[in-house]
Amino acid sequence: MAVQLYRTLWRIGEVLDVMPETPRTKSLVLEVPGWEGHKAGQHVDVRLTAPDGYQAQRSYSIASAPEDERLVLTVDCLEDGEVSPYLTEVLMVGDKLELRGPIGGYFTWEVKDDGPLLLVAGGSGVVPLMAMIRHRAAVGSDVPARLLYSSRSYEEIIYRKELEALAAQAGSLEVIHTLTRFMPEDWSGYDRRIDAEMLAEVAWSPNESPLAFVCGPTPLVEAVGTALVGLGHEPARVKTERFGATGG
């Protein structure tokens, strides 16, 4: 037993583009020779090496769809972080980046997993869900999908324009935003943290048995997971992933 079928190898990718998404967030577009593909929702481990051999590793969610030619990571810069400030402030086009993956086989969605697809995100927790949204769009799936997305402010909504464009297409994704700190004067959307009442309005009924993916900081994931189960959703249909303030 316990046969090790393959290794998850370290690979060296090249940075093709660095795209600002929000004031704190950038997307890194990478060319990774030998990359064998991924499922939407998976992540990679990134490893940085200093001149004296010191290394630091962290995990980052993949933002691109499996169908995309390039691998895209979206990284939130944590103030006291060691790796994320390097990735967002130092790394530039032409640099090399060492990584391995894809990693994680549970928090993933493919079109054949069906739906309805309920995506609930807080902050940069939207990244692995965006890979699912892009995958759904890339293959022209008509699986009903809703994204409920909590951000601190309008400016901090990651992928805002792309989400607007996707939501404007026929028969497609529904995007519902909530802002928790700062709202534009003419804001008419939700203006509070995600709660059971909001989920009752936005989520499908438990009878429709949506498949839920919840990603964000622990308080959001706890609140949403508890509320969905409280509303009658099957716990096994609620998949969670968390981004804590873990020094990234």
Add this chain to the structure above:
Amino acid sequence: MGEGFFSRGFFGRPRRHDERLPPGQYLEDGFPVLSAGPTPRTPLEEWDFSVVGELDEPKRWTWEEFRQLPSEEVTRDIHCVTKWSKFDTRWEGVSVDTLIEGADTAAEYVTAFCDGGYTTNLPLEDVTDGKAWVAYVYDGEPLEPVHGGPARLLVPHLYFWKSAKWVRGLQLTTYDIPGFWESLGYHNHADPWREQRYRGD
């Protein structure tokens, strides 16, 4: 790959050279939470703990009975596969040695099973001889649900996904049955000192 590779412009934090930190890990002061689904909340009056499978007589304790078992206080460093380590975490719980004491078994493996359906597999020798506990107190307080309360397995010498949250029992087996993460590409054994994160490491 990676030999001789440097990340341009990366210098890292001041070096700690901490012998307690396994390779690829960093020190964390908080206690991050990770889990694959909603936090289960089983009422204590419905909670029980059982040892089943390959043994002469299955064992079962209610919460009240479990709390009457001799407990131990242990302070250990813990290491999560997501790279954080936390030093000197303080726990109280029942040693797995106590739970399987007197059992007549030919088992060589154990699968911990949990509320929510999570499982993890371990060689029996990794949970015996004072290496593992079923813990219900963390840092002097009842273990919170987000951290696995009312009780979680504690196997501090392996990556922390082996320390299954919301544990409800142990299944003794003569063969190895890969658990939840072990079936999804993570390493079967998970020794942080050998950096056994993923399959094949």
